[in-house]
Amino acid sequence: MSQAPRQLTGGSSRSLIFPAIGGLLVVAGIAAGALWLGRAVPGTEGLAVELRDRGRIVVVGDDELRRIEAEGAELLGVAEIPGLAAALAGRDETALDEALLHAGVAGLLVDGRSGGQLGESATIEQRLRAYSSMESLRGVYLTPTAALYVRRGGVYGLEPAMGEVLARAARQLVSGSSTPLVRAFPEPLRRSRNVEVMVMLEQGGRPRLWRSARGGSIARALVTAGSVARQRWTEREQAMGGDLDDRLPRMTVRVYLLEEDGTLGDIAAPFVERVFTDVHGVAFEHRGSWHYLLPQATAERGEGSAVRAYAELFGDAGLPADSLGRDELRAYRIVAREVGTSPPEVSSMPSPSPMDAVAPDELLIPRGGLDTL
Numbered sequence: 001m002s003q004a005p006r007q008l009t010g011g012s013s014r015s016l017i018f019p020a021i022g023g024l025l026v027v028a029g030i031a032a033g034a035l036w037l038g039r040a041v042p043g044t045e046g047l048a049v050e051l052r053d054r055g056r057i058v059v060v061g062d063d064e065l066r067r068i069e070a071e072g073a074e075l076l077g078v079a080e081i082p083g084l085a086a087a088l089a090g091r092d093e094t095a096l097d098e099a100l101l102h103a104g105v106a107g108l109l110v111d112g113r114s115g116g117q118l119g120e121s122a123t124i125e126q127r128l129r130a131y132s133s134m135e136s137l138r139g140v141y142l143t144p145t146a147a148l149y150v151r152r153g154g155v156y157g158l159e160p161a162m163g164e165v166l167a168r169a170a171r172q173l174v175s176g177s178s179t180p181l182v183r184a185f186p187e188p189l190r191r192s193r194n195v196e197v198m199v200m201l202e203q204g205g206r207p208r209l210w211r212s213a214r215g216g217s218i219a220r221a222l223v224t225a226g227s228v229a230r231q232r233w234t235e236r237e238q239a240m241g242g243d244l245d246d247r248l249p250r251m252t253v254r255v256y257l258l259e260e261d262g263t264l265g266d267i268a269a270p271f272v273e274r275v276f277t278d279v280h281g282v283a284f285e286h287r288g289s290w291h292y293l294l295p296q297a298t299a300e301r302g303e304g305s306a307v308r309a310y311a312e313l314f315g316d317a318g319l320p321a322d323s324l325g326r327d328e329l330r331a332y333r334i335v336a337r338e339v340g341t342s343p344p345e346v347s348s349m350p351s352p353s354p355m356d357a358v359a360p361d362e363l364l365i366p367r368g369g370l371d372t373l
Contacts, residue, residue, distance in 0.1 A: 041064055041065060041067055041068055041145065042145065043143050043144055043145035043146075043266075044065070044068050044143065044145055044146065046141060046143060046265040047068060047109070047141055047143060047145070047146060047148055047265070048068050048069065048070045049070075050140055050141040050148050051068065051070035051073040051075075051109070051148065052070045052071050052072050052073060053071070053072035053073065054070070054072065054073045054106050054107060054148075054150070055072070055073065055074065055104070055105075055106045056074050056076060056103070056104055056105045056106055057073055057074065057075055057076070057105070057106060057107050057108065057109050057148075058075075058076050058077070058078055058080075058081055058084065058100075058105055058107075058108050058109070059075050059076065059077060059078070059108075059109045059111070060078060060088065060108050060109065060110045060111060060125060060128060060129075061110060061111020061112075061113075061114075061129070061146070062111050062113075063077065065109055065111060065145075065146055068109075075109065076105070081099060081100070081103045081105060082099065082102075082103065083095070083098075083099040083102075084096075084099045084100070084103070084105075087099045087124065088123065088124050088125040088128075089123055089124075089125065090123060090124060091122075091123060091124060092124075093124065093134065093135050093136040093137075094136070096124055096136055096137075097136040097151065100151055101151070105151075106150055106151060107137065107140070107148060107149050107150035107151060108128065108137065108148075108149045109146055109147075109148055109149075110128045110129060110131075110146055110147045110148075110149060111129065111145070111146050112129055112130075112131060112142075112143075112144065112145065112146055112147055113144070113145060113146075114129065115129060115130065116128065116129030116130030116131070116132070117129075117130055118130050118132055118277065128147070128149065131147050131262070131274070131275045131277075132277060133261055133277060133279045133280060133333075133335050134149065135152075136151065136152055137149040137150065137151060137152060138150055138151075138152050138259060138260070138261060138262075139260075139261040139262025139333065140262060140263070141262060141263050141265055142262040142263065142264055142265055142266075142275050142333075143265035143266050144266055144268075144271050147262065152259075153193075158188065158339055159188070161186075162186060162188055162189055162339070162340075163255070163339045163340035163341070164340060165185065165186060165189065165340070166189065166197075166218070166222060166255040166339060166340035167253060167254070167255055167340035167341050167342035168342060169185070169222060169223075169226070170199045170222060170225075170226050170253050170255050170340070170342065171248070171253045171342045172226075173199070173222070173223060173226025173227055173229075173230065174199065174201065174226050174229050174230045174233075174244070174248060174253060175230075175244075175245065175248055176230055176244075176245070179223060179227065180223070182217070182219045182220055182223065185218075185219040188218075189217065189218045189219045189222075190217050190218075190219050191217060191218075192216055192217055193216070193217060193218070194214070194215075194216065195214070195215065195217070195218055195221050195257060195259075196212050196213065196214045196215075196221060196257070196258040196259070197212060197213060197215070197218060197221035197222045197224075197225050197255065197256070197257060197258070198210055198211065198212035198225060198255070198256040198257075198258050198336065199211055199212075199222070199225045199226045199229045199253065199254075199255055200253070200254045200255075200256065201229065201233070201248070201251050201252075201253060202251060202252040202253075202254060203247070203250065203251045203252070208240065208251070209229060209232060209233055209240065210229070210294075211225050211228045211229040211232055212225050212256075212258055213225040213228060218257070222255065230244065249344065249345040250344050250345075251344060252341065252342065252343055252344055253341070253342040254338055254340070254341050254342075255338070255339055255340040255341070256336045256337060256338050256339065257336075257337045257339055258292070258334050258335075258336055259334065259335050259337065260283070260332050260333070260334060261280060261332070261333040261334060261335045262275070262332060262333045263330055263331070263332045264331045264332060264333075267324045267325055267331065269307050272306050272307050272310075272324075273305065273306055273307060275306075275333065276298070276306035276333060278295065278299060279295055279335055280295055280298065280306075280333045280334065280335060281293050281294045281295045281297070281298045281333070281334045281335070281336065282298050282302070282306055282309045282310050282313055282331075282333070282334075283313075283331070283332050283333065283334045284310070284313070284314075284323075284329055284330060284331045284332065285329070285330045285332070286317070286319070286323075286326070286328065286329045286330075287328060289317075291313055291316065291317045292313070292334050293309055293312070293313050294334075294336055295335070295336060297309075301313075307324070310324055310331070
């Protein structure tokens with residue numbers, strides 16, 4: 001009888017110890033979970049900066065990326081946006097853009113760690129994970145972990161009539177005619193947006209000269225680029241093969257929009273080679289000036305290597321070939337989107353008489369009148 005109380009006392013002590021241990025484990029688990037949730041996602045420091053004030057951004061891939069903290073940005077899941085999962089699984093970029101527009105989504109944060117796929121058979125999500133160039137989206141910042149894309153908006157949807165206007169205006173500017181007033185351009189081309197426009201003179205299927213300019217609208221940038229192209233030819237007239245006014249009627253004039261498609265957040269050679277596709281040109285900004293190679297020149301001079309193309313471009317700019325790692329240099333991708341073409345004129349046609357002269361601003365009116373826009 002005397003041992004019974006001791007057995008009961010011992011059992012009572014154990015019953016108090018186990019709940020205490022269990023409580024400590026729960027607390028430790030909660031603390032560990034909080035630390036895990038609060039830890040930074042490796043390789044996303046630059047992305048956090050670029051995400052600031054972007055508004056609603058959808059994460060495509062591992063939900064781990066939703067832990068990135070950026071003031072003014074709300075990271076959402078694909079399932080939260082109606083129609084987005086279906087659009088990502090398809091190939092129609094218009095459907096993707098409409099889903100984002102209707103939900104007020106500014107862009108996508110795409111997980112690139114598992115890789116993707118390029119080519120006609122690839123879905124939109126596969127292309128994004130491969131860091132492809134997109135029609136409806138513009139790359140902003142690229143890292144081995146993820147890439148930030150935003151909607152292109154108005155530049156994405158230029159109507160063919162606008163391209164016709166740009167091409168006629170470019171030929172007019174390069175020919176040395178009176179400069180058209182910016183207000184004479186149709187509204188979509190006057191609309192305020194930061195763009196870079198390139199005017200290219202081409203003969204026999206090969207570029208002869210091109211010049212680009214940045215401006216606060218497509219119209220303003222075109223006026224500058226066209227004028228500078230004529231000036232450059234005039235300065236090198238002998239080397240270019242003769243007087244521009246004589247040669248221009250036999251040349252094709254092309255107008256391109258040069259658009260940035262992602263700053264490189266990592267300069268390791270394997271990553272650089274991975275993110276440059278055949279539609280990308282290498283580019284960099286250094287102390288207020290910018291330099292680039294068009295996609296064709298990138299492929300030719302780099303012999304298939306973006307790193308080698310950068311070395312060539314640095315040499316052109318008077319910088320060491322290994323300048324990709326300079327702190328004051330920003331490396332990025334560009335895409336060149338042709339938006340207007342003016343074919344060669346028939347050189348045997350007689351020159352217009354003074355009675356047939358057209359005012360510079362009238363040349364910008366699309367055929368059929370402004371009401372056709």
